[in-house]
Amino acid sequence: MIALFDVGNTHTHIGLADGKKVRRQINVLTAGWKTGASQKIAAKFLRSAGSASAAACSVVPAVTPLVRRFVRQQFGSDCFVLTAKTARGVGIDYPSPSAIGPDRLANAIAVVRSHGAPAIVVDFGTAVTFDVVDRRGCYVGGVIAPGLNVMTDYLHEKTALLPRIKIRDVQTAIGKNTEQAMLIGAVHGYRGLVRELILQLKQALGARRLPIVATGGYAELIAAKLPEITAVIPSLTLDGLRIAWAEYFAEKGGERPCQLTDGAIF
Numbered sequence: 001m002i003a004l005f006d007v008g009n010t011h012t013h014i015g016l017a018d019g020k021k022v023r024r025q026i027n028v029l030t031a032g033w034k035t036g037a038s039q040k041i042a043a044k045f046l047r048s049a050g051s052a053s054a055a056a057c058s059v060v061p062a063v064t065p066l067v068r069r070f071v072r073q074q075f076g077s078d079c080f081v082l083t084a085k086t087a088r089g090v091g092i093d094y095p096s097p098s099a100i101g102p103d104r105l106a107n108a109i110a111v112v113r114s115h116g117a118p119a120i121v122v123d124f125g126t127a128v129t130f131d132v133v134d135r136r137g138c139y140v141g142g143v144i145a146p147g148l149n150v151m152t153d154y155l156h157e158k159t160a161l162l163p164r165i166k167i168r169d170v171q172t173a174i175g176k177n178t179e180q181a182m183l184i185g186a187v188h189g190y191r192g193l194v195r196e197l198i199l200q201l202k203q204a205l206g207a208r209r210l211p212i213v214a215t216g217g218y219a220e221l222i223a224a225k226l227p228e229i230t231a232v233i234p235s236l237t238l239d240g241l242r243i244a245w246a247e248y249f250a251e252k253g254g255e256r257p258c259q260l261t262d263g264a265i266f
Contacts, residue, residue, distance in 0.1 A: 001016055001017065001018060001049045001053075002017045002018070002053050002054065002242055003046055003053070003071070003074075003075070003079075004016070004017055004022065004054070004055055004238045004241050004242055004245075005054065005055070005056040005067050005071075005079070006057055006103060006106070006237045006238055006241060007056065007057065007058035007059065007060050007063050008030060008125055008126065009059060009125070009126040009127075010029070011028065011029060011030060011217075012028050012029070012033070012038060012063075012067075013025060013027055013237065014027070014028060014042055014045060015238040016045075016046065016048075016052075017238070017239075017242045022235040022239055024045075025238060026041070026042075026045050028041045028042060033067060034062075034063070039066075042070065043070075043074065046074060052074075053075070053077070053079075054074075054075060054079035054080070055079055055080040055081075055082065055242065055244070056071075056079050056080070056082065056241070057081070057082040057103050058081070059101050059102065059103055067079070080248060082105060082244050082245075083098070083102055083105075084097035084100055084102075084105065085097075085098075086244070086248055087105045087109065087244055088109075088243075088247030088248050088251060089112060089113060089243050089247045090105065090108045090109045090112050090138065091137055091139065092138060092139050093134070093136075093139070093140050094140065094141055103125075103237050104123070104131045104142065105240070105244070106236075106237045106238075106239075106240030106244060107121040107129075107131045107215065107236055107237055107240055108121065109240040109244050110233070110236045110237070110239040110240030110243060111131075111211070111213050111236070112133055112137055113239075113240075114213070114236075115211035115213060116211070117134065117135055117136065117138075118132075118133055118205050118207045119133050119210065119211045119212075119213065120198065120210065120212050121212075121213050121214075121236065122198075122212060122214045122229070123214075123216045123219075123237070124214065124216030124217055124218040124219045124222060125147055125217060126149070126150060127144050127145065127146060127150070128144075128145045128147050128190075129142055129143065129144050129145075130142045130198075132201060132205070147218075148167050148186055148187075148190055149167065151190075152165055152167065152186050155182065162178065162182065163182075165179050165182050167186060167221070168187075168221075169221060169224070170183040170184055170188075172184070187222070190222060191222055194226060195226060195228060198228050199228075211230040213229070213231050214229050214231070214233075215234060215236035215237060219232045220232050
């Protein structure tokens with residue numbers, strides 16, 4: 001089995017995969033790695049894995065060593081860490097490869113495997129990111145915009161009367177109370193943002209066939225009324241991490257990419 005850790009700003013997505021797909025996954029709070037709470041949940045989740053290899057991608061540098069320490073304690077070896085240098089399964093055509101979020105590389109790797117190239121991934125996390133793979137199969141960049149919760153929480157924090165709201169769909173276009181008005185602005189308005197950015201990216205790529213794959217917490221909600229989105233794949237980032245691990249493993253000729261002695265993977 002392969003233990004997978006996708007460390008995001010709010011949540012860490014943990015998966016257990018075999019050679020073909022992610023079989024099980026849970027989410028823990030990323031802040032919980034600093035208190036020990038997430039280690040306890042993760043250890044219970046991984047108990048059935050026995051001896052496993054591990055792979056991680058992280059956009060929170062302060063938490064990465066905590067995850068690696070946990071992996072060493074659980075499995076006796078360090079984990080493969082996805083970076084621009086260790087990425088396999090997608091080309092990179094970007095001015096500063098080291099600046100690319102590793103979760104974005106994982107998304108690009110997974111979408112190339114599942115849908116070919118060119119393709120776009122829309123990841124609805126703390127930020128919404130658009131990851132673009134061109135017809136050569138190269139990651140070439142993307143777009144970053146505030147996530148849904150970031151937008152609505154900001155309104156609550158910066159105004160005296162606007163409440164904190166729970167994101168959900170709303171059927172009307174005219175709000176009859178404050179919460180409804182905020183939901184319309186957030187959900188309907190967000191779909192408009194996503195639709196316009198997809199249109200701009202299609203024009204930039206000049207591609208008639210362009211799969212648009214959504215992932216992340218609000219992917220199903222936003223994609224529900226966006227026919228432009230081809231598929232919603234909740235496990236996409238973990239799938240990409242699994243593929244990157246396997247490709248790296250194959251390139252090393254069978255040498256486990258999780259050994260402490262393999263400095264090239266860090």
